[in-house]
Amino acid sequence: MINEKKHWAVLGGLWLVLYLLGNHLLTVTDPVECNYAETAREMLVYNDYFSPRIFGNFWFDKPIFFYWELAAAFHVFGFTNFAARLAPSLTVLASMGLLYWWGKRLYGSRVAFVAALLFTTSLETWYVGHAIVTDMTLLFTVSLTLIAFYCGYQQRCYNWYYLAMASAAVAVLDKGPIGLCLPGLIILLFLLWQRDIRALLVKQLVGGFVVFCLVAGIWYVPMYMKHGQEFIDVFLGVHNVMRATVSEHPRDNVWYYYFGIFLAGFFPWVFVAIPAFIKKWRSGWRLRLNTDTRFLLVWAVTVFVVFQCFATKYVTYTFPYMFPVVLLMARYFCNWGRKLFYGTAVMTVIYVGLVFGVAAPKMEHHSAYGLAQAAQPYLNQGAEVYCYGRREGVVSFTYFTGHYLHDLVSQEELEKSHKLDWSVTNIIPKASLESIETDKPLLIIGGAESVENLQKKMPGNWRLLEKGRRNNLYYREAD
Structure with a gap:
């Protein structure tokens, strides 16, 4: 218990330094962040919390949940840089807590702590945790969906499925159908590998779908009733189906895109973990494919492959594989001892320097x-x-x-x-x-x-x- 308190103190201090310090200096940028911020601003101006607008026109790019997060922060703190970046920052904290809690259940508090350190100080988390985009909320909700399912499956206590489906509904409110389809595919592939598809044939899953429909229907039903086929055509047709089938940025639609994102996203830890893994593999070591490891592997690989198959590619699309990857890495870094803390301290100094010395002036430069x-x-x-x-x-x-x-x-x-x-x-x-x-x-x-x-x-x-x-x-x- 004493160690766990120390863990939380260290993680809480890291979060304050890395994800709150300097946020007031980070100007809302073009071309992506401003779309979310302006839509949330107009939500307050028009006093309309169901139909997103931009430039006074209805805007069906994304569902409502992230706009609600932004609008709540704006309502409390005004239209400031700090308010605009508060929701992603708080979701980082919630994600750290969820990762630590689940990692402790799987491997103990030491591995959980190391996984949380790797997650908090990886470059992609630092980037998404400051960005005014939906992906940090998607990471949390998709991860909670999969963790709740796995807890129910592992314990044969299927009431966890209600939480899984409620979380999937929030993911759908945040990002669209991918919030259900992605974790659903991961679960299906995992159960096929386990040869245990019967785990889905329980009454709690039916009840979970009822919960899912009630939560997701809070927004989707009123939107369809108000906007009809135009909402379906633009929201589902263009911003979901077309993103998967027609590249918005053809220059990025290359096979190696997400390999590069993987290496950059887990900087600096991946450049130590990969050589160590190769060395152990050559010496005859093999990964033990117990149930926990199978679930983590299916989770990580499925996310990577699904978005690799999408025609439109973005830096943050594969972000939902963070939890399984850092948990798999953490068991190796547990042997680092003080070197891990030195590395964390160095990365903390680098990130603080980037906020004040690079990000703040550059972001104002990339805005109007x-x-x-x-x-x-x-x-x-x-x-x-x-x-x-x-x-x-x-x-x-x-x-x-x-x-x-x-x-x-x-x-x-x-x-x-x-x-x-x-x-x-x-x-x-x-x-x-x-x-x-x-x-x-x-x-x-x-x-x-x-x-x-x-x-x-x-x-x-x-x-x-x-x-x-x-x-x-x-x-x-x-x-």
Whole structure:
């Protein structure tokens, strides 16, 4: 018990230093974080906690749960960097606790502590634990689903299945169908390996599906009733089915993508663990495939293979394999003794240095914060704001100012109908050049070359207000 208290003290201190310290300096960035932050902001503005919006339009990119987390933090702490990063940070703490609890049940408190250290100080956890994305919540809910199932299976106490299905429902509310399909596939493959598919033929699983439907239905049923087929087509058709079958970023759809993510994500520990594993394997050592190890292997390998088969690839997609991988690694690192603590201390110093010396200045550079600050006095005086020529890196402008941007396009492009393809991710509403009233002051965000062309189409008194990394801010006086 004394050791466990020390473990919690060390893990709690690490969490405070690595996942809270400096969060107030980490600016909300484009192009991903701002979508979540702006949607949560508009949830509060419109007082609508069921239909996500962005730029005032309904937005079916992700389910509701992560927006609820962000909106709750904004309600308490205001629209600050700290509030925007609070939900991922707290979920890291919850994940550390869950990993330690389950690791202790499997292998004892020492292995559980080492696994939690590896998890907390791995590069991918540090990255996702600071990012305003859904993946830390998905890690926790999918892991809880699988752990609850395994506890029920191992103990033959199938009431655990109720917790597993409730957690899967929250995962579906956070990320979509993958929150059920991924752990469901892992469980099915594990039971096939065990030749024990009968473990699913229990009444508690039926009751668990009822719990799942009740929890998930909190949001999905009202959304379908309000938005009908459009919600199904865009949310399921584009943002789920298309992500699996059509690459949003074709350059990343290569076979070695997730091998690289694995090596980078478990930095620095993987570069010690892999050589040690190879050395032991060559000396004749073989992994003992007991029930616990089988479950961990099926969990890790299934996550890797499923997302490798997806056409669209993201850095964070394979993140749900963290628990089994660090538990498998931990038994080796238990023999490190003080070297593990020295390594942890070194990584802690490195991460703190990265937050203050690299991440804070870089993240402000990768947002429209500077442009928003320069534009605010003109917006207060009634200037209208548009972007032209380049849409990347401008969504955060609306988050920081509360003023909606419009993308200036030709009348012909404005009249083109939207198709169910990746064009639905172009979330900035459009306005035609021909409709702009030049007797009003205008703010234009765009690249130097694009705005130079615009000035020829819309001559007047133009001024450069602020230079940014991707875009500049220009002011055109009223005629």
